[in-house]
Amino acid sequence: MSLRLHTRYTYLDLYYLYTNCIMSTVAVSTQAIRHEVISIISSLKKINPGKLSEVNDLTELNFDILDVVDIILEVEKAYSIYIPDDVPVYTIDDFVDFIYKQNLNQAC
Numbered sequence: 477m478s479l480r481l482h483t484r485y486t487y488l489d490l491y492y493l494y495t496n497c498i499m500s501t502v503a504v505s506t507q508a509i510r511h512e513v514i515s516i517i518s519s520l521k522k523i524n525p526g527k528l529s530e531v532n533d534l535t536e537l538n539f540d541i542l543d544v545v546d547i548i549l550e551v552e553k554a555y556s557i558y559i560p561d562d563v564p565v566y567t568i569d570d571f572v573d574f575i576y577k578q579n580l581n582q583a584c
Contacts (some may be wrong), residue, residue, distance in 0.1 A: 506576055513571045516550050532567045551575070 508517075518525040521543060531537060532545060544566075548559050551571055557578045565571055 505579070506572055506573055509572045509575050509579075510568065512554065513551060513568055513575070516546055516554060517568070521545060528568065532569055534566055534568070547571075555579075 514525050514528045517523065518528055521537075521539070523537065528537075534547075539547075550567060551557075553561055555575055555578070557575065559565060559574060563570075563574055565574065
């Protein structure tokens with residue numbers, strides 16, 4: 477007795493749909509995460525979000541280590557994640573990359 481799987485999509489169709497879905501989600505998700513991280517930093521440190529959009533490196537804003545720790549704690553709380561001490565988070569992109577990878581790992 478042979479068991480045959482009836483689907484209306486071929487494996488190639490599913491692969492195409494999956495990769496297109498992932499690629500469009502990546503662009504939207506990283507933008508959304510970046511916007512949220514900028515929002516967290518601007519409200520926490522009372523800095524104009526426009527200024528944060530122009531500057532990626534947090535050291536350019538004269539943040540000390542306590543400022544960065546405050547930001548890490550707020551980001552952890554907002555995304556229900558833990559950022560280990562050995563993860564470098566010196567830029568907004570560092571936060572975005574780490575959060576995106578964590579969300580991707582949780583989704584898989």
